[in-house]
Amino acid sequence: MNEVLLEIKDLHAGIEGKEILKGVNLTIRRGEIHAVMGPNGAGKSTLSAVLAGKPSYTVTSGSVTFAGKDLLAMSPEERAWAGLFLSFQYPVEIPGVSFTAFMKAALAAKRKAAGLPELSPAEFLRLLKEKMAFVQMKPEFIKREVGVGFSGGEKKRAEVFQMAMLEPVLSILDETDSGLDVDALRIVAEGVMNLHTEQTSAIVITHYQRLLDYIVPDVVHVLKDGVIVRTAGRELVAQIEEKGYEGIL
Amino acid sequence: MDETIKELAGQEYSQGFVTEVEQEFVPKGLNEDIIRTISKIKGEPDWLLDFRLDAFRRWQGMKQPSWGHLHLPEIDYQNIIYYAAPKKRSSRPTEIDPALMETFDKLGIPLREREVLAGVKSKEEYESENVAVDAVFDSVSVKTTFRSALAEKGIIFCSFSEAVREHPDLVRKYLASVVPAGDNYFAALNSAVFSDGSFCYIPKGVKCPMELSSYFRINASGTGQFERTLIVADEGSSLSYMEGCTAPMRDEQQLHAAVVEIVVEKDADVRYSTVQNWYPGDAQGRGGILNLVTKRGICKGSGSHLSWTQVETGSAITWKYPSTILKGDWSSSEFYSVALTNNFQQADTGTKMIHIGRGTRSRIVSKGISAGRSENSYRGLVRMNPGAEGARNYSQCDSLLIGSDCGAHTFPVVHSACPTAVVEHEATTSKISEDQLFYLQQRGIAAEDAVGLIVNGYAREVLQRLPMEFAAEAQKLLSVSLEGAIG
Amino acid sequence: MKSVYIIGRDTLPQSISLGEGEQLSLTIVYASALEGAPAEADIPLTVSLDGRGASLDIAGLYICKGESRLRLKVDVRHNACGCTSRQLFKGLVADQAKAVFDGLVYVAHGAQKTSAAQESHAILLSAGAVAENRPQLEIYADDVECSHGATCGQLNDDELFYMRSRGIPEDEARRLQILSFLSPVLSRLPEDLAESIMK
Numbered sequence: 001m002n003e004v005l006l007e008i009k010d011l012h013a014g015i016e017g018k019e020i021l022k023g024v025n026l027t028i029r030r031g032e033i034h035a036v037m038g039p040n041g042a043g044k045s046t047l048s049a050v051l052a053g054k055p056s057y058t059v060t061s062g063s064v065t066f067a068g069k070d071l072l073a074m075s076p077e078e079r080a081w082a083g084l085f086l087s088f089q090y091p092v093e094i095p096g097v098s099f100t101a102f103m104k105a106a107l108a109a110k111r112k113a114a115g116l117p118e119l120s121p122a123e124f125l126r127l128l129k130e131k132m133a134f135v136q137m138k139p140e141f142i143k144r145e146v147g148v149g150f151s152g153g154e155k156k157r158a159e160v161f162q163m164a165m166l167e168p169v170l171s172i173l174d175e176t177d178s179g180l181d182v183d184a185l186r187i188v189a190e191g192v193m194n195l196h197t198e199q200t201s202a203i204v205i206t207h208y209q210r211l212l213d214y215i216v217p218d219v220v221h222v223l224k225d226g227v228i229v230r231t232a233g234r235e236l237v238a239q240i241e242e243k244g245y246e247g248i249l
Numbered sequence: 250m251d252e253t254i255k256e257l258a259g260q261e262y263s264q265g266f267v268t269e270v271e272q273e274f275v276p277k278g279l280n281e282d283i284i285r286t287i288s289k290i291k292g293e294p295d296w297l298l299d300f301r302l303d304a305f306r307r308w309q310g311m312k313q314p315s316w317g318h319l320h321l322p323e324i325d326y327q328n329i330i331y332y333a334a335p336k337k338r339s340s341r342p343t344e345i346d347p348a349l350m351e352t353f354d355k356l357g358i359p360l361r362e363r364e365v366l367a368g369v370k371s372k373e374e375y376e377s378e379n380v381a382v383d384a385v386f387d388s389v390s391v392k393t394t395f396r397s398a399l400a401e402k403g404i405i406f407c408s409f410s411e412a413v414r415e416h417p418d419l420v421r422k423y424l425a426s427v428v429p430a431g432d433n434y435f436a437a438l439n440s441a442v443f444s445d446g447s448f449c450y451i452p453k454g455v456k457c458p459m460e461l462s463s464y465f466r467i468n469a470s471g472t473g474q475f476e477r478t479l480i481v482a483d484e485g486s487s488l489s490y491m492e493g494c495t496a497p498m499r500d501e502q503q504l505h506a507a508v509v510e511i512v513v514e515k516d517a518d519v520r521y522s523t524v525q526n527w528y529p530g531d532a533q534g535r536g537g538i539l540n541l542v543t544k545r546g547i548c549k550g551s552g553s554h555l556s557w558t559q560v561e562t563g564s565a566i567t568w569k570y571p572s573t574i575l576k577g578d579w580s581s582s583e584f585y586s587v588a589l590t591n592n593f594q595q596a597d598t599g600t601k602m603i604h605i606g607r608g609t610r611s612r613i614v615s616k617g618i619s620a621g622r623s624e625n626s627y628r629g630l631v632r633m634n635p636g637a638e639g640a641r642n643y644s645q646c647d648s649l650l651i652g653s654d655c656g657a658h659t660f661p662v663v664h665s666a667c668p669t670a671v672v673e674h675e676a677t678t679s680k681i682s683e684d685q686l687f688y689l690q691q692r693g694i695a696a697e698d699a700v701g702l703i704v705n706g707y708a709r710e711v712l713q714r715l716p717m718e719f720a721a722e723a724q725k726l727l728s729v730s731l732e733g734a735i736g
Numbered sequence: 737m738k739s740v741y742i743i744g745r746d747t748l749p750q751s752i753s754l755g756e757g758e759q760l761s762l763t764i765v766y767a768s769a770l771e772g773a774p775a776e777a778d779i780p781l782t783v784s785l786d787g788r789g790a791s792l793d794i795a796g797l798y799i800c801k802g803e804s805r806l807r808l809k810v811d812v813r814h815n816a817c818g819c820t821s822r823q824l825f826k827g828l829v830a831d832q833a834k835a836v837f838d839g840l841v842y843v844a845h846g847a848q849k850t851s852a853a854q855e856s857h858a859i860l861l862s863a864g865a866v867a868e869n870r871p872q873l874e875i876y877a878d879d880v881e882c883s884h885g886a887t888c889g890q891l892n893d894d895e896l897f898y899m900r901s902r903g904i905p906e907d908e909a910r911r912l913q914i915l916s917f918l919s920p921v922l923s924r925l926p927e928d929l930a931e932s933i934m935k
Contacts, residue, residue, distance in 0.1 A: 102692070166693065676884050
C-alpha cells in the first residue's frame with residue numbers, strides 16, 4: 001500500500017459558533033480517489049473549506065496531517081504550496097484581474113515557496129497554452145478577468161485549468177459537477193483523470209452518481225450530520241443511486 | 250484577515266533618502282520682504298512682483314479652509330523656509346551637481362538625454378521612447394531635458410523661471426487666468442511665494458512627440474515647496490503630461506502648496522497624469538507631506554478636451570481637486586482617480602466639473618481605498634450652468650475599506666440649472682471581499698499579495714488610463730502602500 | 737407614528753430614534769401648489785438607527801413650482817449593527833423654483849453589517865429651475881454595503897414621441913411620463929392625495 005497522504009482524526013469544526021463537523025475520521029493514501037457523498041447540509045462543503053483553511057470556519061478539536069505535516073497549523077497559501085487544491089463549488093469573480101496575472105502570481109508564489117526560480121514569460125506562456133488545450137479552454141479566456149462574465153460551466157472548467165497549472169498532490173473537487181452539462185462534465189472529468197497519478201490523490205465531493213461515472217473512486221464515504229456514517233468501495237455509489245441515502249443507512 | 254491587516258505595516262518608503270548637497274536658503278518666515286527677496290533672486294520683472302504682493306495681501310485677509318474632512322494641523326507659516334536651492338558651484342555654474350544627477354537617477358528620473366543612434370532608430374521612434382523631464386529640487390528647476398528637440402517643433406518646455414525671462418508675454422497672458430491669485434487660501438499663498446515649476450506651450454496644430462513630465466523632489470528640512478505649473482495647449486494641439494513627486498522621511502511635516510493651471514484651446518487635447526508619492530508619514534502618523542494643491546484647467550475652445558488621471562498614495566494629508574471648466578461648446582473632460590490611504594493618512598480629494606458650454610461632456614471615476622486608521626474622502630461638484638444645453642455628466646465613486654478602523658466618505662454635489670442637461674451619479678462602499686481573498690490564498694498567493702492583486706484589479710479602470718511609463722510604477726505603488734494593511 | 741407627512745399640514749418630527757428590531761416606514765411630501773404649503777421650506781430630519789437590526793424605509797416626493805424653495809436635509813445615522821436603511825427621493829422642479837436634497841448616510845465605527853441605500857432623482861421642467869443633490873456617505877465601519885445614486889435630467893423625448901405617435905396628446909403624454917417617474921413614491925400615498933398632487 002502507498003503511504004498515507006491525508007489523515008483526518010476526530011475533526012470537529014463549525015462556523016459562527018455552530019458545530020457542523022462532529023468527529024470526522026478519514027485516511028487517504030497516495031494514488032487514491034475518495035468520493036464523499038451525502039445529503040444536503042451533511043457538512044460536505046464545510047469539510048472542503050476546513051481542509052483548505054477558510055478563515056470563517058473554526059476547528060474546535062481533532063487533527064489533520066497532510067504529507068506528514070500539521071495541516072491545521074498552516075495558512076491557506078501554505079496549504080496550497082504544500083500541494084492542496086480546492087476546486088470551489090462557487091468560484092469567485094475578481095474584477096480587473098486577468099487570468100494571466102492571476103495564474104502568474106499563483107505559480108510564482110508556489111515556485112518561490114519551493115525554492116524554484118520564476119518561469120520566464122515564454123515558459124509561462126507555453127505552460128499556459130498547454131494546460132488550456134488540456135481542458136479545451138478557448139485561448140481568449142486567459143485575457144479575461146477572473147470569473148467575470150463566465151458561465152457556470154466555464155467557471156468549473158477554469159477551476160480544472162488552474163488545477164492543471166498548479167499540479168496539486170491532493171485535489172478536492174467540491175460539487176464540481178453542479179451547473180455542468182454532459183459534455184462539459186466529461187471534459188472536466190477527463191481533465192481530472194488525466195492529471196491523476198500514482199502519487200496524487202483526490203477527494204470528490206458530490207451529490208450524484210454522474211460525475212463518478214467518469215471519475216471512478218476507490219473508496220466512497222457517506223457524510224451525514226457531520227460524521228462519516230458509511231465507508232465502502234465504489235459499488236456503494238450504485239446503491240445510493242438506487243435506494244437513496246435513507247435506504248443504505 | 251485581521252492578522253493579515255496587521256502584517257502589511259512597516260514597509261519602508263524607498264524614496265525616503267536625503268541628498269547631501271550644499272543649499273542656500275532665504276530666512277524663515279513670511280512677509281513682504283521675503284517675497285521681494287524671492288522675486289529678486291529670480292530676477293523677476295515688476296509686474297510679477299506686484300502679482301506676488303497682491304496675492305500676499307489677499308492671503309493675509311483669508312482663513313485656512315476647514316471644510317475638508319481632515320484634521321489639518323495648525324500650520325505656523327512663520328516657521329517655514331520659503332526658498333531653498335542647491336548652491337551653484339562658482340567654478341562650473343552651468344553644470345548640475347553630480348549629487349543631484351545621482352538623486353534623480355536613484356529615483357528613476359532620467360536627466361541625461363539618450364542619443365539618437367545613427368541609423369538604428371528613426372527620429373520618431375527615438376522621440377516616442379523618451380520622456381522629457383523638468384526636474385524640480387526644492388525651490389528650483391535643476392534641469393529640463395529635450396528642450397532643443399522640442400523647440401524644433403515650436404514647443405516651449407522649460408522651468409517657470411526661464412519662461413518668465415524668455416517668454417514673458419505668454420506667461421503674463423495666461424498666469425492666474427485659470428486659478429486667480431485669490432482663488433483660495435493655498436492658491437493665494439502659492440501665488441505669493443511660488444519659486445519654480447514647469448512651463449509648457451504647445452503651438453497650434455502640433456502634436457507633442459513625446460511625453461512631457463515634471464518631477465518634484467523635496468529635500469531640505471524646514472522648507473515648503475510651492476511650485477507652479479502652467480500648461481497652454483493652443484488650437485488643435487495635443488499633449489500628454491505626467492507629474493511625479495517624492496520626499497525624504499522626516500518626523501516633521503512639510504508643506505507642499507502647488508498650483509497647476511492648464512489652458513486648452515479649441516480642439517486641443519491635454520492628458521494630465523499624476524502619480525503622487527510624497528512621503529506619507531510613518532505607521533504612527535509622524536511626519537509626512539501636507540499636500541494642499543490647486544489644479545484646474547479650462548477647456549476654453551470648442552471641442553477641446555482635458556483628462557485628469559491621478560494615483561494618490563502618498564502625503565500625510567491630501568487636499569486636492571483637479572477641476573475643469575468646460576467653457577467651449579462640445580468640450581469634454583474626465584477625472585480618473587485612485588486614492589489610497591493607510592496608517593494615519595488623510596485624503597480629501599475629488600474634482601469639479603463646471604459645465605458652461607453647450608453639449609459639454611464629463612466623466613468622473615473615483616476609486617478610494619482606505620486601510621489602517623486612515624480617512625479617505627471623495628469630494629466633488631458637478632455644476633450644470635443654465636446655458637449648458639444637452640450637457641452630460643456621469644460619475645462613479647467607489648470606496649473600498651480594508652479593516653474596521655478606517656473611514657471612507659463620499660461628498661458629492663450635483664447642481665443643475667439646465668433642464669436639458671443630464672447628470673448621473675453613483676457611489677458604492679464595501680469592504681474587501683473575504684471570498685476573493687480566500688480564493689487567491691487557496692491558489693497559493695500570500696495574503697498581502699492577494700490584497701495587492703485585488704486592489705489593483707479594483708483600480709484597473711483608472712490605472713489603464715495612465716501612460717505606459719507610469720502604469721507599472723503605479724501598480725507597484727498601490728501594493729507597496731498597502732503593506733501593513735492586511736494580515 | 738404617521739406614515740405620510742405633508743409639508744405645511746403635518747408636523748414632521750426633526751429627530752427619530754429606532755430601537756432594537758424597530759421598523760419605520762415614512763413618506764414625506766412637498767408640493768408647492770398644495771393648499772397650506774409654504775413657499776419656502778427647510779426640512780431637517782434625522783433618523784438614528786440606535787438598536788441592533790432596526791430598519792428604515794423612507795421616501796420623499798417634491799414638486800416645486802413658481803418661486804418656491806425647498807431644502808430637504810435627511811440624516812440617516814447607523815449607530816448599531818445589522819441595521820438597514822432604504823431611501824428614495826423623487827422631485828420635479830419647474831419655473832424659477834429651487835430644490836436641494838442634502839442626504840447623509842452615516843455609519844458609526846463598529847456598526848457592522850450595515851446595509852444602506854439612498855436614491856435621489858430630480859427632473860427639471862423649465863429653464864430657470866434649479867435642482868441640487870448632495871448625497872453623502874460617511875462611513876467608519878468596514879463590513880457594510882452602502883450605495884447612493886443621484887440623477888438630474890429632463891423627461892425623455894423618445895418616450896414622449898412614442899406616446900404622441902400613438903395618438904396621445906402632448907400634455908397628456910407628459911402627465912403620464914411624470915406619473916411614471918413619480919409612481920414609486922406616489923404608490924405609497926393614499927389615492928386621493930396622489931390624485932390631488934398630480935393635478
